[in-house]
Amino acid sequence: MLYDLRRSDARVRWLVTLLLATLGVAYVFGAWMVGMYAGFTPRSVAATYVEPTTMNMAMPAETTTVVERDVTPAEMGHEEQHQVDRALLVQDTHVHVPMYGVIAAILSVVALGLAIPRWMGFALITLLFAAPWLDFMGMWLTKLASPHFAVVTLAGGWAMGLGYTIVAALALWQMWRPAKGAQT
Protein backbone atom coordinates (compact mmCIF):
# COMPACT_ATOMS: atom_id res chain seq x y z
CA MET A 1 0.00 0.00 0.00
CA LEU A 2 1.59 3.28 -1.12
CA TYR A 3 -0.43 5.29 1.36
CA ASP A 4 -3.38 4.65 3.62
CA LEU A 5 -6.50 6.72 3.20
CA ARG A 6 -7.75 5.49 6.58
CA ARG A 7 -4.86 7.20 8.36
CA SER A 8 -4.55 10.20 6.09
CA ASP A 9 -5.05 13.77 7.22
CA ALA A 10 -8.71 14.77 7.53
CA ARG A 11 -8.17 17.40 4.82
CA VAL A 12 -7.06 14.71 2.36
CA ARG A 13 -10.07 12.58 3.21
CA TRP A 14 -12.34 15.60 2.79
CA LEU A 15 -10.74 16.34 -0.59
CA VAL A 16 -11.25 12.75 -1.74
CA THR A 17 -14.84 12.80 -0.50
CA LEU A 18 -15.65 15.98 -2.42
CA LEU A 19 -13.84 14.67 -5.47
CA LEU A 20 -15.87 11.45 -5.42
CA ALA A 21 -19.09 13.42 -4.90
CA THR A 22 -18.24 15.69 -7.83
CA LEU A 23 -17.42 12.78 -10.10
CA GLY A 24 -20.61 11.07 -8.91
CA VAL A 25 -22.67 14.08 -10.01
CA ALA A 26 -20.88 14.04 -13.36
CA TYR A 27 -21.62 10.33 -13.78
CA VAL A 28 -25.30 10.77 -12.90
CA PHE A 29 -25.69 13.51 -15.49
CA GLY A 30 -23.59 11.50 -17.92
CA ALA A 31 -26.01 8.60 -17.54
CA TRP A 32 -28.95 10.99 -17.95
CA MET A 33 -27.43 12.31 -21.16
CA VAL A 34 -26.77 8.81 -22.46
CA GLY A 35 -30.42 7.98 -21.75
CA MET A 36 -31.51 11.04 -23.73
CA TYR A 37 -29.31 10.56 -26.77
CA ALA A 38 -28.19 6.96 -27.08
CA GLY A 39 -30.29 4.88 -24.70
CA PHE A 40 -29.34 1.84 -22.67
CA THR A 41 -30.28 -0.96 -25.04
CA PRO A 42 -27.99 -2.51 -27.66
CA ARG A 43 -30.53 -1.58 -30.33
CA SER A 44 -30.65 2.12 -29.47
CA VAL A 45 -26.86 2.35 -29.06
CA ALA A 46 -26.41 0.65 -32.43
CA ALA A 47 -28.86 3.08 -34.02
CA THR A 48 -26.83 5.96 -32.61
CA TYR A 49 -23.40 4.86 -33.81
CA VAL A 50 -23.86 2.56 -36.75
CA GLU A 51 -22.96 3.71 -40.26
CA PRO A 52 -26.15 4.03 -42.32
CA THR A 53 -25.06 1.36 -44.80
CA THR A 54 -24.72 -1.34 -42.14
CA MET A 55 -28.28 -0.66 -40.98
CA ASN A 56 -29.45 -1.75 -44.42
CA MET A 57 -30.47 1.75 -45.31
CA ALA A 58 -30.80 2.49 -48.97
CA MET A 59 -27.67 3.55 -50.81
CA PRO A 60 -28.07 6.62 -52.99
CA ALA A 61 -30.35 5.54 -55.80
CA GLU A 62 -29.91 6.12 -59.49
CA THR A 63 -32.78 8.56 -59.47
CA THR A 64 -33.96 11.01 -56.87
CA THR A 65 -37.25 10.02 -55.31
CA VAL A 66 -39.77 12.12 -53.45
CA VAL A 67 -42.10 10.90 -50.74
CA GLU A 68 -44.84 13.10 -49.29
CA ARG A 69 -46.96 12.61 -46.24
CA ASP A 70 -49.23 14.84 -44.20
CA VAL A 71 -47.91 15.77 -40.78
CA THR A 72 -49.10 17.77 -37.83
CA PRO A 73 -46.96 20.48 -36.20
CA ALA A 74 -46.55 18.08 -33.29
CA GLU A 75 -45.14 15.42 -35.61
CA MET A 76 -42.73 17.98 -36.99
CA GLY A 77 -41.48 18.38 -33.46
CA HIS A 78 -40.82 14.68 -33.17
CA GLU A 79 -37.16 14.17 -32.47
CA GLU A 80 -35.36 11.74 -34.70
CA GLN A 81 -32.91 9.22 -33.32
CA HIS A 82 -29.78 11.09 -32.35
CA GLN A 83 -26.95 9.86 -34.55
CA VAL A 84 -23.24 10.24 -34.16
CA ASP A 85 -21.56 10.26 -37.53
CA ARG A 86 -17.91 9.41 -38.11
CA ALA A 87 -16.72 13.03 -37.93
CA LEU A 88 -18.51 13.60 -34.63
CA LEU A 89 -17.19 10.33 -33.22
CA VAL A 90 -13.63 11.35 -34.12
CA GLN A 91 -14.27 14.58 -32.24
CA ASP A 92 -15.91 12.80 -29.28
CA THR A 93 -13.04 10.35 -29.04
CA HIS A 94 -10.49 13.15 -29.16
CA VAL A 95 -12.27 15.10 -26.41
CA HIS A 96 -13.45 12.32 -24.13
CA VAL A 97 -10.70 9.70 -24.10
CA PRO A 98 -8.03 11.93 -22.50
CA MET A 99 -10.51 13.09 -19.88
CA TYR A 100 -11.63 9.54 -19.14
CA GLY A 101 -7.94 8.66 -18.76
CA VAL A 102 -7.47 11.45 -16.23
CA ILE A 103 -10.57 10.38 -14.29
CA ALA A 104 -9.44 6.73 -14.32
CA ALA A 105 -6.01 7.85 -13.07
CA ILE A 106 -7.52 9.92 -10.26
CA LEU A 107 -9.77 7.06 -9.16
CA SER A 108 -6.76 4.73 -9.37
CA VAL A 109 -4.81 7.05 -7.06
CA VAL A 110 -7.72 6.84 -4.62
CA ALA A 111 -7.72 3.03 -5.04
CA LEU A 112 -4.01 2.93 -4.17
CA GLY A 113 -4.90 4.28 -0.74
CA LEU A 114 -7.50 1.59 -0.05
CA ALA A 115 -6.87 -1.27 2.32
CA ILE A 116 -7.46 -4.02 -0.24
CA PRO A 117 -5.36 -7.00 -1.41
CA ARG A 118 -2.73 -6.24 -4.06
CA TRP A 119 -4.48 -8.35 -6.70
CA MET A 120 -7.70 -6.47 -6.08
CA GLY A 121 -5.85 -3.20 -6.58
CA PHE A 122 -4.59 -4.43 -9.94
CA ALA A 123 -8.09 -5.58 -10.89
CA LEU A 124 -9.68 -2.30 -9.86
CA ILE A 125 -7.15 -0.17 -11.77
CA THR A 126 -7.58 -2.41 -14.81
CA LEU A 127 -11.36 -2.03 -14.59
CA LEU A 128 -11.11 1.76 -14.32
CA PHE A 129 -9.01 2.02 -17.46
CA ALA A 130 -10.74 -0.78 -19.37
CA ALA A 131 -14.13 0.93 -19.07
CA PRO A 132 -13.42 3.91 -21.37
CA TRP A 133 -11.49 1.64 -23.75
CA LEU A 134 -14.52 -0.66 -24.01
CA ASP A 135 -16.83 2.33 -24.33
CA PHE A 136 -15.07 3.88 -27.32
CA MET A 137 -13.94 0.59 -28.84
CA GLY A 138 -17.61 -0.43 -28.88
CA MET A 139 -18.63 2.80 -30.58
CA TRP A 140 -16.00 2.43 -33.29
CA LEU A 141 -16.63 -1.28 -33.82
CA THR A 142 -20.37 -0.57 -34.03
CA LYS A 143 -19.67 2.02 -36.68
CA LEU A 144 -17.03 0.14 -38.64
CA ALA A 145 -17.72 -3.56 -38.11
CA SER A 146 -21.13 -4.58 -36.85
CA PRO A 147 -24.07 -3.15 -34.87
CA HIS A 148 -23.69 -6.15 -32.55
CA PHE A 149 -20.70 -4.42 -30.95
CA ALA A 150 -23.10 -1.96 -29.30
CA VAL A 151 -23.04 -4.35 -26.32
CA VAL A 152 -19.33 -3.55 -25.89
CA THR A 153 -20.19 0.13 -25.47
CA LEU A 154 -22.89 -0.78 -22.97
CA ALA A 155 -20.42 -3.00 -21.12
CA GLY A 156 -17.95 -0.08 -21.05
CA GLY A 157 -20.58 2.26 -19.64
CA TRP A 158 -21.61 -0.17 -16.92
CA ALA A 159 -17.96 -0.94 -16.15
CA MET A 160 -17.33 2.77 -15.69
CA GLY A 161 -20.21 3.00 -13.23
CA LEU A 162 -19.12 -0.18 -11.46
CA GLY A 163 -15.50 0.98 -11.10
CA TYR A 164 -16.58 4.32 -9.69
CA THR A 165 -19.08 2.70 -7.31
CA ILE A 166 -16.52 0.23 -5.93
CA VAL A 167 -13.86 2.92 -5.39
CA ALA A 168 -16.33 5.41 -3.92
CA ALA A 169 -17.99 2.88 -1.60
CA LEU A 170 -14.71 1.43 -0.30
CA ALA A 171 -13.06 4.84 0.07
CA LEU A 172 -15.98 6.43 1.91
CA TRP A 173 -16.35 3.41 4.16
CA GLN A 174 -12.67 3.15 4.97
CA MET A 175 -12.18 6.91 5.43
CA TRP A 176 -15.18 7.70 7.58
CA ARG A 177 -16.24 4.54 9.42
CA PRO A 178 -16.00 4.98 13.18
CA ALA A 179 -12.76 3.57 14.55
CA LYS A 180 -13.10 0.48 16.73
CA GLY A 181 -13.48 1.42 20.36
CA ALA A 182 -14.19 5.05 19.54
CA GLN A 183 -16.77 6.86 21.64
CA THR A 184 -20.01 7.41 19.77
Next chain:
Amino acid sequence: MKTLILGAAAAALLHITPTVILVDRPEVVSRLLDGADRFTAREVHLSSADERRLHDAAGWTPPDDVITFYLGKRADRVEGVLVFMRVDSPHGPMEVAVGFDKAGAIRGVEVTKATVETKPWIMEALRAGLTDQYRGLASTASPAGAAAVKGKVGAMAAYMAELVDRGVTHAGAAYRLFYR
Protein backbone atom coordinates in the same frame (compact mmCIF):
# COMPACT_ATOMS: atom_id res chain seq x y z
CA MET B 1 -2.25 18.09 -6.92
CA LYS B 2 -5.45 19.58 -5.62
CA THR B 3 -5.58 22.02 -8.55
CA LEU B 4 -5.07 19.12 -10.93
CA ILE B 5 -7.85 17.11 -9.31
CA LEU B 6 -10.30 20.01 -9.20
CA GLY B 7 -9.40 20.97 -12.75
CA ALA B 8 -10.03 17.44 -13.94
CA ALA B 9 -13.34 17.28 -12.09
CA ALA B 10 -14.42 20.61 -13.55
CA ALA B 11 -13.39 19.48 -17.03
CA ALA B 12 -15.29 16.23 -16.54
CA LEU B 13 -18.41 18.25 -15.88
CA LEU B 14 -17.75 20.83 -18.57
CA HIS B 15 -17.11 18.35 -21.38
CA ILE B 16 -20.78 17.40 -21.23
CA THR B 17 -22.42 19.79 -23.62
CA PRO B 18 -25.95 18.53 -24.19
CA THR B 19 -28.19 20.01 -26.79
CA VAL B 20 -30.48 22.79 -25.68
CA ILE B 21 -33.67 23.76 -27.46
CA LEU B 22 -33.75 27.47 -28.20
CA VAL B 23 -37.08 27.39 -30.03
CA ASP B 24 -39.20 24.26 -30.22
CA ARG B 25 -40.40 23.07 -33.60
CA PRO B 26 -44.13 23.82 -33.21
CA GLU B 27 -43.17 27.40 -32.28
CA VAL B 28 -40.93 27.61 -35.34
CA VAL B 29 -43.79 26.33 -37.50
CA SER B 30 -46.11 29.01 -36.17
CA ARG B 31 -43.51 31.71 -36.86
CA LEU B 32 -42.19 30.60 -40.25
CA LEU B 33 -45.27 28.94 -41.73
CA ASP B 34 -47.71 31.53 -40.43
CA GLY B 35 -51.17 31.18 -41.93
CA ALA B 36 -50.87 27.52 -42.85
CA ASP B 37 -53.44 25.10 -41.52
CA ARG B 38 -52.18 21.90 -43.13
CA PHE B 39 -48.68 20.54 -43.32
CA THR B 40 -46.91 18.10 -45.57
CA ALA B 41 -43.48 16.58 -45.15
CA ARG B 42 -41.76 16.17 -48.50
CA GLU B 43 -38.79 13.84 -48.23
CA VAL B 44 -36.38 14.07 -51.13
CA HIS B 45 -34.11 11.01 -51.33
CA LEU B 46 -31.18 12.13 -53.42
CA SER B 47 -29.61 10.08 -56.16
CA SER B 48 -25.81 9.88 -56.35
CA ALA B 49 -25.80 12.42 -59.15
CA ASP B 50 -28.01 14.87 -57.26
CA GLU B 51 -25.97 14.37 -54.13
CA ARG B 52 -22.87 15.41 -56.10
CA ARG B 53 -24.76 18.35 -57.61
CA LEU B 54 -25.70 19.59 -54.15
CA HIS B 55 -22.16 19.07 -52.91
CA ASP B 56 -20.77 21.06 -55.83
CA ALA B 57 -23.26 23.86 -55.22
CA ALA B 58 -23.03 24.16 -51.45
CA GLY B 59 -20.16 21.95 -50.27
CA TRP B 60 -22.62 19.91 -48.28
CA THR B 61 -24.53 16.64 -48.38
CA PRO B 62 -27.48 15.93 -46.11
CA PRO B 63 -27.46 13.07 -43.57
CA ASP B 64 -28.57 9.81 -45.21
CA ASP B 65 -28.95 11.77 -48.47
CA VAL B 66 -32.43 12.86 -47.46
CA ILE B 67 -33.72 16.43 -47.35
CA THR B 68 -37.08 17.00 -45.68
CA PHE B 69 -39.09 20.06 -46.67
CA TYR B 70 -42.12 20.94 -44.59
CA LEU B 71 -44.81 22.55 -46.69
CA GLY B 72 -47.35 24.79 -44.99
CA LYS B 73 -50.64 24.87 -46.90
CA ARG B 74 -53.84 26.81 -46.72
CA ALA B 75 -56.80 25.67 -48.85
CA ASP B 76 -54.39 23.29 -50.62
CA ARG B 77 -52.14 26.17 -51.67
CA VAL B 78 -48.57 26.19 -50.45
CA GLU B 79 -48.05 29.22 -48.22
CA GLY B 80 -44.45 28.54 -47.38
CA VAL B 81 -41.74 25.95 -46.99
CA LEU B 82 -39.62 25.18 -43.97
CA VAL B 83 -36.41 23.22 -43.75
CA PHE B 84 -34.27 22.33 -40.74
CA MET B 85 -30.51 22.33 -41.21
CA ARG B 86 -27.98 20.84 -38.83
CA VAL B 87 -24.60 22.57 -38.77
CA ASP B 88 -21.73 20.87 -36.96
CA SER B 89 -18.91 22.64 -35.21
CA PRO B 90 -16.12 21.60 -32.84
CA HIS B 91 -18.33 22.97 -30.05
CA GLY B 92 -21.29 20.76 -30.95
CA PRO B 93 -24.11 20.85 -33.47
CA MET B 94 -26.65 23.58 -33.97
CA GLU B 95 -29.93 23.47 -35.88
CA VAL B 96 -31.14 26.29 -38.06
CA ALA B 97 -34.69 26.52 -39.37
CA VAL B 98 -35.10 28.41 -42.62
CA GLY B 99 -38.54 29.39 -43.87
CA PHE B 100 -39.24 30.34 -47.48
CA ASP B 101 -42.28 32.26 -48.67
CA LYS B 102 -44.43 31.52 -51.71
CA ALA B 103 -42.07 33.46 -53.96
CA GLY B 104 -39.05 31.51 -52.76
CA ALA B 105 -37.52 34.30 -50.68
CA ILE B 106 -36.45 33.69 -47.11
CA ARG B 107 -39.31 34.53 -44.77
CA GLY B 108 -37.29 34.01 -41.62
CA VAL B 109 -34.49 32.12 -39.94
CA GLU B 110 -34.50 30.70 -36.40
CA VAL B 111 -31.73 28.95 -34.52
CA THR B 112 -33.64 26.12 -32.92
CA LYS B 113 -30.94 24.07 -31.21
CA ALA B 114 -27.56 24.77 -29.71
CA THR B 115 -25.43 23.24 -27.00
CA VAL B 116 -24.84 24.40 -23.46
CA GLU B 117 -21.47 25.68 -24.65
CA THR B 118 -22.61 27.51 -27.77
CA LYS B 119 -25.91 28.93 -26.52
CA PRO B 120 -24.44 32.15 -25.01
CA TRP B 121 -22.50 32.90 -28.20
CA ILE B 122 -25.54 32.23 -30.37
CA MET B 123 -27.76 34.40 -28.17
CA GLU B 124 -25.20 37.20 -28.44
CA ALA B 125 -25.28 36.96 -32.24
CA LEU B 126 -29.09 36.86 -32.24
CA ARG B 127 -29.29 39.93 -30.00
CA ALA B 128 -27.08 41.74 -32.52
CA GLY B 129 -29.80 41.17 -35.12
CA LEU B 130 -28.24 38.26 -36.98
CA THR B 131 -31.44 36.66 -38.25
CA ASP B 132 -32.84 39.99 -39.48
CA GLN B 133 -30.13 39.93 -42.13
CA TYR B 134 -31.64 36.95 -43.92
CA ARG B 135 -35.21 38.16 -44.30
CA GLY B 136 -36.19 38.61 -47.94
CA LEU B 137 -33.03 37.00 -49.34
CA ALA B 138 -33.45 34.93 -52.48
CA SER B 139 -32.44 31.28 -52.25
CA THR B 140 -29.66 32.04 -54.71
CA ALA B 141 -28.19 34.88 -52.63
CA SER B 142 -25.12 34.42 -50.44
CA PRO B 143 -26.11 35.13 -46.84
CA ALA B 144 -23.90 37.68 -45.11
CA GLY B 145 -25.31 37.71 -41.59
CA ALA B 146 -21.90 37.13 -40.04
CA ALA B 147 -20.41 40.11 -41.85
CA ALA B 148 -23.30 42.29 -40.68
CA VAL B 149 -22.83 41.51 -36.99
CA LYS B 150 -19.03 41.43 -37.05
CA GLY B 151 -17.72 44.19 -34.84
CA LYS B 152 -20.88 44.21 -32.73
CA VAL B 153 -20.21 40.83 -31.12
CA GLY B 154 -17.31 38.82 -29.74
CA ALA B 155 -15.19 36.42 -31.72
CA MET B 156 -17.15 33.28 -30.77
CA ALA B 157 -20.52 34.91 -31.48
CA ALA B 158 -19.15 35.99 -34.87
CA TYR B 159 -18.07 32.40 -35.48
CA MET B 160 -21.57 31.16 -34.58
CA ALA B 161 -22.98 33.69 -37.04
CA GLU B 162 -20.76 32.18 -39.75
CA LEU B 163 -22.23 28.77 -38.94
CA VAL B 164 -25.75 30.15 -39.22
CA ASP B 165 -24.76 31.65 -42.59
CA ARG B 166 -23.60 28.18 -43.60
CA GLY B 167 -26.93 26.61 -42.55
CA VAL B 168 -28.84 29.24 -44.55
CA THR B 169 -26.58 28.60 -47.56
CA HIS B 170 -27.28 24.86 -47.35
CA ALA B 171 -31.01 25.47 -47.02
CA GLY B 172 -30.98 27.84 -49.99
CA ALA B 173 -29.14 25.33 -52.17
CA ALA B 174 -31.48 22.51 -51.12
CA TYR B 175 -34.54 24.65 -51.84
CA ARG B 176 -33.22 25.95 -55.16
CA LEU B 177 -32.12 22.58 -56.47
CA PHE B 178 -34.73 20.17 -55.10
CA TYR B 179 -37.85 22.05 -54.13
CA ARG B 180 -38.50 24.55 -56.87
